[in-house]
Amino acid sequence: PLTGKTAVITGSNSGIGLGIAREMAKAGANVVLNSFTDRDEDHALAAEIAENFGVEAKYVAADMSKADDCRRLVVAAGGCDILINNAGIQHVAPIEEFPTAKWDAIIAINLSSAFHTTAAAVTGMRERGWGRVINIASAHGLTASPYKSAYIAAKHGIVGLSKTVALETAEDPITCNAICPGYVLTPLVEEQIPDTMKEYGMDRETVVRDVLLKRQPSKEFATVEQLGGTAVFLASDAAAQITGTTISVDGGWTAL
Numbered sequence: 001p002l003t004g005k006t007a008v009i010t011g012s013n014s015g016i017g018l019g020i021a022r023e024m025a026k027a028g029a030n031v032v033l034n035s036f037t038d039r040d041e042d043h044a045l046a047a048e049i050a051e052n053f054g055v056e057a058k059y060v061a062a063d064m065s066k067a068d069d070c071r072r073l074v075v076a077a078g079g080c081d082i083l084i085n086n087a088g089i090q091h092v093a094p095i096e097e098f099p100t101a102k103w104d105a106i107i108a109i110n111l112s113s114a115f116h117t118t119a120a121a122v123t124g125m126r127e128r129g130w131g132r133v134i135n136i137a138s139a140h141g142l143t144a145s146p147y148k149s150a151y152i153a154a155k156h157g158i159v160g161l162s163k164t165v166a167l168e169t170a171e172d173p174i175t176c177n178a179i180c181p182g183y184v185l186t187p188l189v190e191e192q193i194p195d196t197m198k199e200y201g202m203d204r205e206t207v208v209r210d211v212l213l214k215r216q217p218s219k220e221f222a223t224v225e226q227l228g229g230t231a232v233f234l235a236s237d238a239a240a241q242i243t244g245t246t247i248s249v250d251g252g253w254t255a256l
């Protein structure tokens, strides 16, 4: 159903972004992969998706912590019908010890990049008379946990940005929404396990059970395929009147 549409997914050489790229390609969309690196294996991911799903796929290196790179990504995509703002990083520390450089990087990559890419993409969407902006927020865009001040501020920010863009595009056939995943076992989550072990003085198994999945009533991680399927749904005609809202994929976290 997405044949002929181009989906640009920021931060998509790994984890949820790559999962979304695969589901978009499976649904027939051409895909533009992105991260800040420019390695053979990054370009190989695009070649593999093109081959597997019979779509056009390319990889564009661009650093989502830099405003110019965000805007350049949209131009280099050569048309952006579906924009998925997914690039994100995490840092876990109490606020008194939270490094300023980490705060700045998280706000830039997890929040400001979506402002820049959306600003660059909306004009083309209006001209072509169709568009979808899908922001990957988090359960932490709706609730908080200790030691993640920058991430939670950025994710609450992106929920607000999604609502604003939805209102500004409401009379065009363009929608803007945020997906709020609970925990998904990607490198981003793997990497925060050691710091969380330190903060709480727990072993790995206890962190997974009593910290990560404690808030997730299903006691299961969500999967990148499920996030991809949710993004494909938001891009479908069935979702044309869904705009300015959030969809939680969190095993019941935000119902608690």
Ligand code: NAD
Residues within 6 Å of the ligand: 010, 011, 012, 013, 014, 015, 016, 017, 034, 035, 036, 062, 063, 064, 065, 086, 087, 088, 089, 109, 110, 136, 137, 138, 139, 180, 181, 182, 183, 184, 185, 186, 187, 188, 189
């Ligand atoms: P990940 O680390 O596997 O993926 C993050 C992606 O962002 C990677 O492709 C990485 O290369 C890219 N990236 C990082 N810095 C970048 C930069 N400066 N420029 C361009 N790309 C950059 O992590 P993930 O779990 O797949 O996270 C993807 C998104 O999902 C993030 O926004 C994250 O906050 C969100 N999320 C993840 C979870 C989870 O449990 N994994 C839960 C809720 C929300």
